[in-house]
Amino acid sequence: MLLLRNVDTFTPAPAGRTDILIAGGRIIRVEAGLSVPDGFCDVVEGSRWLAVPGFIDGHVHLMGGGGEGGYATRTPELALSDAIRGGVTTVVGCLGTDGVTRSGEGLLAKARGLEEEGLSTFIYTGYYAVPVQGITGSIERDLLIIDKVIGVGEVALSDHRSTQPTFDQFARVAAEARRGGLLSGKAGVVNVHMGDGPRGLALLRRIIAETEIPVTQFLPTHINRNPALFEEGIAWAKAGGLVDFTTSTVPAFLAEGEVKSSTGLRRMLDAGVNIAHMTFTSDGQGSLPDFDAQGKLRGIGIGRVTSLFAEVRDAVQQDGVPLATALQVITSNPARILKLKGKGQIAAGADADVVLLDPSTLAITGTIARGRWLMRDGDLLVKNTFELGPVSEQK
Ligand code: ZN
Secondary structure, eight states: EEEEEEEEEEESSSSEEEEEEEETTEEEEEEETOOOOSSSSSSEEOOTEEEEEEEEEEEETTTTBBBBBBBGGBBOOOOOOHHHHTTTEEEEEOOSSSOOOSSSSHHHHHHHHHHHHTOOOEEEEEEESOOOOOSSSSSSHHHHHHEEEEEEEEEESTTTSOOOOOHHHHHHHHHHHHHHHHHHTTTOOOEEEEEEEETTTTTHOOOOOSSOOOGGEEEOOOOTHHHHHHHHHHHHTTTTTOOEEEOOOOOHHHTTOOOOOOEEEEEEHHHTOOGGEEEEEOBTTTTEEEETSSEEEEEEEEETHHHHHHHHHHHTTTOOOOOOHHHHTTTHHHHHHHTTTTTTTSSTTTTEEEEEEEEEHHHHHHHHTTTTTEEEETTTTOOOOTTOOOOGGGO
């Protein structure tokens, strides 16, 4: 048991200074001036921190991704320490372009491993390609049979790396995800990788117009990757759709017109988009391939989960978005959209996923996941099985 005493708390709504009592991996009480018997639990004075909900990163290539520049460009798996340092206590794993040398089974195993190591994990079934076979043979079966599967993705549209699905093929993917989601009580979200192609969101708009599938079944990601897609995203979100920003980037992308997530958040709010329709994800461990106009690979970088909160912090410090607003895109919004029960909030009954921030710099100083300290005062307390050497040498 743990009592965080007198800590300035964002639930993500501002709750002022309060005490947070944690037991059995859950938050038991959030209340100022809690009295507990001596020796009842570990009492930690929290007045030097801000407490915010543990972050949810809804799009991470847990077992690596990439490979668009050949085998040597396949990216490595997520290191537990990156998630802990980035305050990410819940991750949703996905595959990417390559669903041949990477498999749903491998992704599920990696997700289970990270869960054993302290994180909360979920996965999308499928990869860029349509039709989707998934793990058990169909999207619907995967949603119903495999606990960790919460939707399908990332399936690719408007991209030279997509399998160029037809309207019927893509509507079928969405229908299966919806049916599987309804029957399993899960979100059944279709996580859609949006490429740079000029078709943009056109196929999604057509599916909304010509089928009964609701607009909220889709979570198009990389919405900030170019100015045209970003503008389409504003219209999509104002019409009730959801949009997901990708926080990992490289300077070359920004120079070519990618909208920095922090600035994009500000711009969408100014354009009248409801904050509830926006999420950030890192695209962690995904490759950041830089193609020229002819589709030739110029260079390749790698996404980092630590970019997730870095962009939220920039939104607050550089773009003037209130912390309680900016936090929603990595806490309460993904929890609600992805139906992650007990996640994304500091409240009695919620999972005890808490990130502690320095109030002046908003630097992450502590990470608690399901009631367990993974990082405290900047020191990693938990390490991956194969991250060798004393924890103190890994900083
Ligand atoms: Zn993608």
